[in-house]
Amino acid sequence: MGRSPSCSSEGLNKGAWTEMEDRILKNYITAYGEGKWSTIPKKAGLKRCGKSCRLRWLNYLRPDIKRGNISKDEEELIIRLHKLLGNRWSLIAGRLPGRTDNEIKNYWNTIAGKRVQGNPSSPSTSRRTSSSGPKHTKRPHKKGSANQPEMTTDVQPCNTIESLEPESEKGIDPQAMDANGPQSTVDRDCELGDFELDDGFLLDFLGLNNIDQEGDNGYSEIREGDNGKISRPSSSLNSDDALMSPELMLCESDFQSIASFLEGGELDSVA
DNA sequence: AAATTCGCCAACCGCGAACCA
DNA sequence: GTGGTTCGCGGTTGGCGAATT
Numbered sequence: 001m002g003r004s005p006s007c008s009s010e011g012l013n014k015g016a017w018t019e020m021e022d023r024i025l026k027n028y029i030t031a032y033g034e035g036k037w038s039t040i041p042k043k044a045g046l047k048r049c050g051k052s053c054r055l056r057w058l059n060y061l062r063p064d065i066k067r068g069n070i071s072k073d074e075e076e077l078i079i080r081l082h083k084l085l086g087n088r089w090s091l092i093a094g095r096l097p098g099r100t101d102n103e104i105k106n107y108w109n110t111i112a113g114k115r116v117q118g119n120p121s122s123p124s125t126s127r128r129t130s131s132s133g134p135k136h137t138k139r140p141h142k143k144g145s146a147n148q149p150e151m152t153t154d155v156q157p158c159n160t161i162e163s164l165e166p167e168s169e170k171g172i173d174p175q176a177m178d179a180n181g182p183q184s185t186v187d188r189d190c191e192l193g194d195f196e197l198d199d200g201f202l203l204d205f206l207g208l209n210n211i212d213q214e215g216d217n218g219y220s221e222i223r224e225g226d227n228g229k230i231s232r233p234s235s236s237l238n239s240d241d242a243l244m245s246p247e248l249m250l251c252e253s254d255f256q257s258i259a260s261f262l263e264g265g266e267l268d269s270v271a
Numbered sequence: 272a273a274a275t276t277c278g279c280c281a282a283c284c285g286c287g288a289a290c291c292a
Numbered sequence: 293g294t295g296g297t298t299c300g301c302g303g304t305t306g307g308c309g310a311a312t313t
Contacts, residue, residue: 014282014283015281015282015283015306015307016281016282016307017281017282035299036298037298037299038297038298038299050298050299051283051284051298051299051300052282052283054299054300055281055282055283056281056282058300059281059282060281087302087303088301088302089301089302090300090301090302101300101301101302102280102281102282102302103280105302105303106279106280106281107279107280109279109303110278110279110280111278111279
């Protein structure tokens with residue numbers, strides 16, 4: 001139990017990875033595959049702990065990592081999923097092919113969380129929005145978390161979302177949706193405008209309808225399974241297939257698949 | 272031009288769950 | 293059944309660079 005003793009830092013490199021280290025790790029995993037993280041550094045000749053290797057691989061070196069800006073579609077889905085799942089970044093990342101939990105977490109902490117918290121003006125178009133965005137108090141580079149966006153533990157993911165809800169969504173009648181599936185709304189500057197879904201539907205869609213809508217602390221909680229254990233994905237990237245119904249497996253690949261799934265009248269099999 | 276501020280993001284830390292002998 | 297080890301997750305930190313003053 002507890003912290004891994006295999007990550008003692010004596011003689012190990014810390015901090016940013018060098019190009020050489022990246023190459024070594026990538027070559028090793030390409031040749032021998034993932035897993036056995038604790039032994040990889042030794043076998044590959046890296047002066048890193050296994051955790052560090054795993055993190056580097058998952059967050060940066062994997063070939064299927066999608067780098068670059070979070071699209072509007074992705075942002076919408078992140079916000080929506082966060083509303084449902086809370087800070088379960090790995091679960092959210094599992095629905096965003098090529099995105100890592102770390103990336104989504106960072107994104108949320110910097111941009112999406114602020115928007116949800118009541119500044120709907122989009123800051124995401126430019127890296128700098130100092131004149132309009134919510135300014136934090138001075139951010140000294142030292143220990144202490146006062147400079148963190150005030151959303152990690154205080155956030156009310158199931159309530160604060162309202163400020164971001166498009167007007168059109170607020171009037172959606174869940175009954176009508178149940179009967180006919182989600183109404184395909186006009187694009188509203190978004191390819192996936194029909195992500196304006198009832199939360200219950202989205203949970204169904206995600207195969208997460210065994211999740212409480214809201215726990216005592218405002219976060220959704222995954223209910224225990226038959227074995228009394230909480231079901232979790234084994235990896236950050238597209239690995240939570242166990243949470244998906246078979247008919248949804250085909251939707252895992254990307255947003256376009258999801259969109260076409262929603263448009264294709266296949267909802268009946270879900271709802 | 273220099274100093275300051277602050278956003279972004281990679282990486283680390285600590286914990287709990289899962290696994291295994 | 294128990295204890296040690298490994299894995300995976302979420303929270304947090306700190307460096308860097310761009311924007312602002």
